[in-house]
Amino acid sequence: MPGGVSSSLRAMDPPRVFVRAKGQHVWDADGNQYVDYNNAFGPVILGHTDPRVEQKVHETLQEIDILGMGAMELEIRLAERIQGHVPSMEKLLFCNSGSEATYHALRVSRAATGRRVLVKFQGGYHGWHDYIAANVTSRADRVGRLDPISAGMLPDAMENLVVLRFNDVAQLEETMAARGDEIAAVILEPVMHTIGCVPPSPAFLEALRRTTAEHGTVLIFDEVVTGFRHHLGGYQAICGIRPDLTTFAKAMANGYPIAAVGGRADLMDHFNTRPGGDVMYGGTYNAHAVGVSAALATLDVLEADHRAVHRRIYALGDAMRAGLEQITDRLGLTAKPTSFGSVWVCYFTDREVRDYDDALTNDAELYVAFHRGLTDRGFLTVPINLKRNHISAAHTDDDIARTLQAAEDTLSGLAARRVRPGRAHAPAGSAAPAAAPQPVAPATRR
Ligand code: PMP
Numbered sequence: 090m091p092g093g094v095s096s097s098l099r100a101m102d103p104p105r106v107f108v109r110a111k112g113q114h115v116w117d118a119d120g121n122q123y124v125d126y127n128n129a130f131g132p133v134i135l136g137h138t139d140p141r142v143e144q145k146v147h148e149t150l151q152e153i154d155i156l157g158m159g160a161m162e163l164e165i166r167l168a169e170r171i172q173g174h175v176p177s178m179e180k181l182l183f184c185n186s187g188s189e190a191t192y193h194a195l196r197v198s199r200a201a202t203g204r205r206v207l208v209k210f211q212g213g214y215h216g217w218h219d220y221i222a223a224n225v226t227s228r229a230d231r232v233g234r235l236d237p238i239s240a241g242m243l244p245d246a247m248e249n250l251v252v253l254r255f256n257d258v259a260q261l262e263e264t265m266a267a268r269g270d271e272i273a274a275v276i277l278e279p280v281m282h283t284i285g286c287v288p289p290s291p292a293f294l295e296a297l298r299r300t301t302a303e304h305g306t307v308l309i310f311d312e313v314v315t316g317f318r319h320h321l322g323g324y325q326a327i328c329g330i331r332p333d334l335t336t337f338a339k340a341m342a343n344g345y346p347i348a349a350v351g352g353r354a355d356l357m358d359h360f361n362t363r364p365g366g367d368v369m370y371g372g373t374y375n376a377h378a379v380g381v382s383a384a385l386a387t388l389d390v391l392e393a394d395h396r397a398v399h400r401r402i403y404a405l406g407d408a409m410r411a412g413l414e415q416i417t418d419r420l421g422l423t424a425k426p427t428s429f430g431s432v433w434v435c436y437f438t439d440r441e442v443r444d445y446d447d448a449l450t451n452d453a454e455l456y457v458a459f460h461r462g463l464t465d466r467g468f469l470t471v472p473i474n475l476k477r478n479h480i481s482a483a484h485t486d487d488d489i490a491r492t493l494q495a496a497e498d499t500l501s502g503l504a505a506r507r508v509r510p511g512r513a514h515a516p517a518g519s520a521a522p523a524a525a526p527q528p529v530a531p532a533t534r535r
Pocket of ligand 1: 189311312
C-alpha cells in the first residue's frame with residue numbers, strides 16, 4: 090500500500106493504525122482511545138458499529154447477499170423510503186460511492202442536454218473522476234484557472250469545465266447568460282463542506298435554480314455529505330430548492346458502502362436499466378444487500394422519535410461552536426468557530442467564510458496545529474487545513490465538554506507561542522446558538 094493507507098487524505102503523521110471502532114470511539118493498535126470527530130469524513134451519523142444497523146445487516150445476510158439478476162425486494166423498499174423523504178427523487182438508482190453517483194449524474198446530464206460543458210464551484214469536491222476533479226483545495230496562485238487534482242487526467246475534461254465562485258450571484262448570472270446554452274449541468278455541494286462549512290446564500294440558491302431552468306441546464310445537488318446528515322430530506326428540504334438531480338452516499342447507511350443518484354424522471358429514464366435507455370448504468374455490487382439493509386436500518390433510526398437523532402446532533406454541534414467561541418474569545422484569538430448542524434470547524438480568520446477566497450484567509454498552520462493537538466489529547470480530527478469535523482448521535486454532552494477543555498488547552502499553548510502584538514481579535518460573539526436546524530445561514534458569530 091503506497092503510503093500505507095487506502096485513500097489519499099488518510100495519511101497521518103505519525104502514522105496510526107486502528108483496530109476498533111465503537112460508538113463515538115476508535116482505538117489504535119497502541120491501545121489509545123480517541124473520541125472520533127472525523128467519522129470517516131461524514132458517514133457515521135449514529136456512531137460506529139451501531140448495534141441496530143449491525144443487527145439488520147447480519148439478519149439480512151442470513152437470507153440474501155448479491156444476485157446480479159432482477160431486483161431485490163429490499164432495494165425496492167429502500168428506493169420507496171428515500172423517495173418518501175426526497176420528493177425531487179422521482180426515480181433513483183443505487184451505486185456504491187459518491188464518486189460513482191456524481192459520475193452518473195454528470196454523464197446523464199450531458200446525454201439528456203446534448204451539451205458538454207460542466208460548471209462547478211471553487212472548493213467543492215465531487216469525486217475523483219476526470220469529469221470534475223479540479224479546483225478543490227487549490228493553492229492561492231491556482232485560483233482563477235483550471236487546477237486538476239490529479240496527473241493523468243484527460244485535457245478534454247478540463248476544457249469542458251467552468252469553475253465559478255461559490256455564492257457569487259453576479260458571476261453565475263453572467264456565465265449562464267453568456268454560455269448557458271452550452272452548459273449541461275451545474276453541480277454543487279449545497280453546503281460546501283469540503284472547505285469546512287460554507288452555506289449558500291438564499292440569493293445564490295435562487296439564482297442557481299432560476300438560471301439553470303432558463304437555459305435547460307441540469308442543476309445537481311451533490312448531497313453526499315449533507316444528505317441524511319442535516320435532514321432526512323437532504324439540504325434541499327431545509328432550503329426549499331428542488332434540484333433536477335441529487336447524489337447521496339455517506340450518512341445514508343451510517344458508513345456502509347452505498348450511494349444513490351436520482352431526480353427528474355425524464356432524466357433518469359435515460360439510464361439503460363430501462364429498456365431503450367441510452368446512458369450506460371452498471372455495477373456488480375450496485376444495491377448489494379449489505380448497503381441496502383444498512384441504509385434501511387439507518388433510516389429507521391433517523392425517522393424514530395420525531396427525528397430525535399437530528400435534534401440531538403444539531404444541539405451538540407451548537408454546543409461545540411458556542412464553546413469554541415468562548416474559548417477563542419478568552420484567548421484573544423482571531424477565529425470564526427462555525428457549524429451547521431453536526432458539522433463544525435474552527436476557522437482562524439477574521440472573516441465569515443462565504444467562498445474559497447475567504448477560506449484562503451484561514452491560518453492553515455494554526456488550523457492544522459489545533460487538529461494535531463486535539464488528536465494528541467485523544468480527540469481525533471483530521472490534520473489537514475479546512476477539513477471539517479462530524480458529530481454522531483453517540484457523542485455525549487460530556488464528550489463535548491471534554492473536547493472543549495482539550496481545545497482550550499491546545500489553543501492556549503498555541504496562542505502563547507504565536508502572540509503577535511497588535512493583532513486584533515474578533516469581537517465577542519452575539520449569535521445565540523440555534524435550537525433547531527437553521528434554514529440557510531451558517532451558525533457562526535457575526
Ligand atoms: N461528493 C462530496 C460532496 C464528497 O464529500 C465526496 C467524498 N468526500 C464525494 C462526492 C465522493 O464520494 P466517495 O468518496 O464516496 O467517492
